[in-house]
Structure formats: C-alpha cells, structure tokens
Amino acid sequence: MIGRIAGRLLVKQPPQIIVDVNGVGYEIDVPMSTLYQLPATGEPVTLFTHLAVREDAHQLFGFATEAERALFRQLIKISGIGARTALSVLSGMSVAELHEAVRAKDGGRLTKIPGIGKKTAERLLLELRDRLPKGVVQAGTAAASTEGSDIANALSALGYNDKEVTWVVGQLPAGLTVTDGIRQALKLLSKS
Secondary structure, three states: OOOEEEEEEEEEEOOEEEEEEOOEEEEEEOOHHHHOOOOOOOOEEEEEEEEEEOOOOEEEEEEOOHHHHHHHHHHHOOOOOOHHHHHHHHHHOOHHHHHHHHHOOOHHHHHOOOOOOHHHHHHHHHHHHOOOOOOOOOOOOHHHHHHHHHHHHHHHHOOOOHHHHHHHHHHOOOOOOHHHHHHHHHHHHHHO
C-alpha cells in the first residue's frame, strides 16, 4: 500500500493532480478540500494516500490530513458508496462538519452535496453513526473544532478508543496545529 507521497506538484486538473516523485509522475485524485490547500505548481507537496486496486484499475487518492484519509476509508466501506462518492462527500464538507451532521442526524446537510440523494444520506448517517468517534466535535471556534476533530480522528485511526481520545483532546491546549496536537496527545497517552 502506498501511504504517503512527497514530491513536486506538476499539474492541477480537478479532481486530479500529478505529483513528480524522482521522475515518476503519480496521478492522484483529491477532494476539493485538499486541492484548495495545495501549493502552486512546481512547489513541493506531501499527501497522505490511499491506493485502491480493482480488476480494471489502480487508483491513488490523496489527502491533506490523516483525518480526511481515515474518513475516506470509512466511507468506502459503506455498501453503495464508491471512491467517487466519498471524494464528493469530502469535497462538500470538512471532517468536522460531517461528524457534526452525523451526530445531529442531519441528512439535509448531506443532500446538499452533489451526487448524494436522500436515501444515500440516510445510509451514510446510519452507517457512520457507530463508526465515528463520539464526543469529538465540541463547542468553540470552527477552526479549533476542526483541529480538535482532526487530532481525534488521527488518534482513532491509530487504534485509541473513544474514551481515550475524548480525554486526551480535552487535555490539549487551544491553538495547537494538528501535527503538534497529535504529538502532544501521543505523549500524554503514553504516560497514562
């Protein structure tokens, strides 16, 4: 499995980009949330990736954060939700917004995403209800909420349970970047 790509950004043609890694150009499909965070062409870029191997194709999907990749992987496990639909969901909502919609059982927010109808939205809410960490999205600013959610999602992806994740995210000071938050959370969890 290809888990991460680091190289030089050659082409941006939404939803696909090409990243040059030592002379090899990797075609990578990315959600719009990741596309907006990419540097200018010719600049270095690092993405978390998911390789989907099918009978007729090998597709590489790229994400700006581990939380986006973890959510993408949860979405494609749902019956009837393919990679394209999962990319649409991530393009239409942030990780924190999707967590909030699932927590609030708000299918209306999901149906605003192109390609997501009422039945698909209901299936997403039902399937994701038990798969997403609980208590992650808390009151506060949108940025802090998103960062806390990204940290929590990364920790959940590493195998920590909901209780540990909720506790450690509550211990972190406000204003941390996602990377620093994960680092500090892992230190705290290793001491407990």
